[in-house]
Amino acid sequence: MDEELPDGESCEKRAEGAMRPAIRRIALAGLALCCLTGCWDRTEINELAIVGLVGSEENKETGASIVYYQIVNPVAFSQESGKGGTSPVYTYKVEGESRGETGRRSAESLPRKLFTDHYQTHIITEALARKGLRQFVNFYERQYNRRSSLLLFITDSKLSDVMMTYTPLEQLPGRTLRALVHNTNMSTGRISLKSRVKDLVENMESSKCTMLPVISLSDSKPFQTIKRFETIEANRSNLVLSGVAVIKQDRMVGRIGLRDNGYYNLLKGETNTFFQTIKMNNRDIDLFANKIKVKQSLTQAGGVPVWNVKITANLAIHNNEQMEKLTWENLSKLTDEFNREVSETTNQLYKRALKKEWDLFGLADMIKSKRGSAWKAIQDKEEAWKDTRLNLKVTSSVNDVGEIINPYMGGKASGK
Known part of the structure; x- marks a missing residue:
C-alpha cells in the first residue's frame, strides 16, 4: 500500500505532479529547437x-x-x-x-x-x-x-x-x-x-x-x-x-547633357543642391545653391493649362573673380543675374522638351487627375499637355560669401 500523506495524497501522485512542469519545459525546448535553422545547408x-x-x-x-x-x-x-x-x-x-x-x-x-x-x-x-x-x-x-x-x-x-x-x-x-x-x-x-x-x-x-x-x-x-x-x-x-x-x-x-539635367532636376524638385556659374562685369562667379524649395501647381487660364513653379534657394559664393568690393548693391545684382539665368535656361529646356514630345514633368498625368467642367474641355483635347505654359518664378538670397568679403587687389591696388 502507498504511504498516505497528511492530506490524503499518495507519494506516487505527488511525484507525478512534480514531473509535469519538467516535461512541459522539455517539450517547449524541443519545439524551439525545431524552429532553429541549422548549418546542414549552409554555403x-x-x-x-x-x-x-x-x-x-x-x-x-x-x-x-x-x-x-x-x-x-x-x-x-x-x-x-x-x-x-x-x-x-x-x-x-x-x-x-x-x-x-x-x-x-x-x-x-x-x-x-x-x-x-x-x-x-x-x-x-x-x-x-x-x-x-x-x-x-x-x-x-x-x-x-x-x-x-x-x-x-x-x-x-x-x-x-x-x-x-x-x-x-x-x-x-x-x-x-x-x-x-x-x-x-x-x-x-x-x-x-x-x-x-x-x-x-x-x-x-x-x-x-x-x-x-x-x-x-x-x-x-x-x-x-x-x-x-x-x-x-x-x-x-x-x-x-x-x-x-x-x-x-x-x-x-x-x-x-549633364548641365541641362541639372536644370531639369531643379525644376522637378528632385535635388537639394545646384551649381551655377554666372558672369558679372565679364567676370565669372561660381554659386552653390542649397536649401532649395520648389512649389508646383497646375492651373488653367483661357482653356490652356498653366504649370506654376516657384523656386527659392540660398546661395553660397564659391568663387568670385570680380575686382570690386562685395557691396549690398553688388549682391543684389548677383542674385538678380542668378534668377534671370536659371529662369531663361529652364524655360529653354522646357520648350525644347515639348517640341521633342518629351513629357519630362508628367504634365499629361497631372491634367488627367484634374476635376471640373473647365478641365473636362481640356482633357477632351488630344495631347493637351503640349500646350501647357510654364509660369516660373525664381528667388534667391546670398547667405554665405566665403572667408573674405572683398578681393585681394595685389598690383592693381598700387596702380601697377
Missing part, C-alpha cells in the same frame, strides 16, 4: 560567385541575350592573403537565347554558384535601350531576390570594353558608378538619385519620362590589366558620366 563564401556589376546587350546578328557578370574576388581584399597583383574582379560573358537562359548557362563557365542578391548596378547598351527595356523589366521584376534600389546606367561605349575596365581608387567598378551618381548629386545636382529600376517601373505605364545616367569610356580602349593600379593617370581609360538618357515608358528616345 561557404568560397563556393559563391558574388556579382558586383552586371551588363546587358543583345547580339545584333542572332538577337540572343548577352550578359556580363562581374564577379568580386574576395582574395584581393583579404589582409591575410598577402598576395600582390591579384585582380579585384573577374568578368564572365554569358550568351543565351533568353535572359533566363543566360543565368542557367552561367553554370557552364563559372566554377562557383552565381550569387546576384547583392549587386547594385546594371549597365545597358544604348542600342538595347532604344529598342526597348520592357523584356528586361519584366524579367527583373519576376525575380524573388530583385533589388528595387538597383541603379540603371545606359552606355554609349562598347559594353565589353566597359565591363573589362579597371577603375582606380575604388577598385569595384559597380561601387564606383554608384559613387559617381551620389557625388554628382551632392556637388552639382546634375544627376538625380531617382535612377533606379523602381523609378523606371513607376513610369512604365504613364507618359512621364525617366532619366537614366549615361556612362562612357574616356578612351577608345580599356585598361584591362591590373597594371592600371600602378599608373598615376587616373583619367586614362576610365568610366565617366557623359549625359542623361531620356526614357519614354520603356524606350530611350533621346539624351540631354
